[in-house]
Amino acid sequence: MKVTKYNQSCLLIEANQKRILVDPGNIGYDESLLKEWSNIDYILVTHRHGDHCNAEAINNIINRDGAKLYTTKEVADNVKLINPNIVKANDIIQLDDIKVEVTKAIHGFFTKMKYSKGEIFENVGYIIDDGKNRLYTTSDTINFNNDYKCDILCMPFNGNGLTLGIIDGVMFAKDINPKLVLPIHTEHPLGFMNPNIEDLKKELEKADIEYKILNVKESLEIED
DSSP: OEEEEHHHHHHHEEEETTEEEEEOOOOTOOTTTHHHSSSEEEEEEOOOEEEOOHHHHHHHHHHOOEEEEEEOOHHHHHHHOEEEEEETTEEEEETTTHHHHEOOOOOOTTTTHHTTTOOOOOOEEEEEEEEEEEEOOOOOOOOOOOOOOOOOEOOOOOSSSSSSSSSHHHHHHHHOOEEEEOOOHHHHHHHGGOOOOOHHHHHHHHHOOOBOOOTTTTTEEOOO
């Protein structure tokens, strides 16, 4: 399995000769990215916020590559996307020989969301299992009780009321006990929306959690 990180929570996952794009969003987006997001087989979207769901990019990829899109009903009802396949928490979907488990996720709430219609009512994560590695990308979520297990955990540590923070996020990661944590959702143009990376490193190391902070467009080969 190979993982390439892009802005915010966007990941390109290459496994079993398939290319899966997760949460291509609008932060840092320009059309040149479509050259890197090429030959895409599947697109997975967690929720409808623009930093996770860029309709222009998604529809261009579907038209060009014939990629299959999986997302929630709330996304499909609110964003004009081509032929979305609807999933919900606890579903299992088969992408050829890759199994994807759709997980629960709870998006946090800001009061202004009530007036901007930004509140998220349906949110999911995905565990992508290629038979050798299990990669879990959580979406923007606050803490909740679960028994999910994975080898690679991709998650936010923002602590801004919308997602897990550093302390509760480290506890969340410790309980799941992956081999490696990849922090995501760290490129918001409003600095206060991002975690303090040095504090995050300190707490992950204190908890004896293996981690790697990838730069945008940096790739990591996951050993089998």
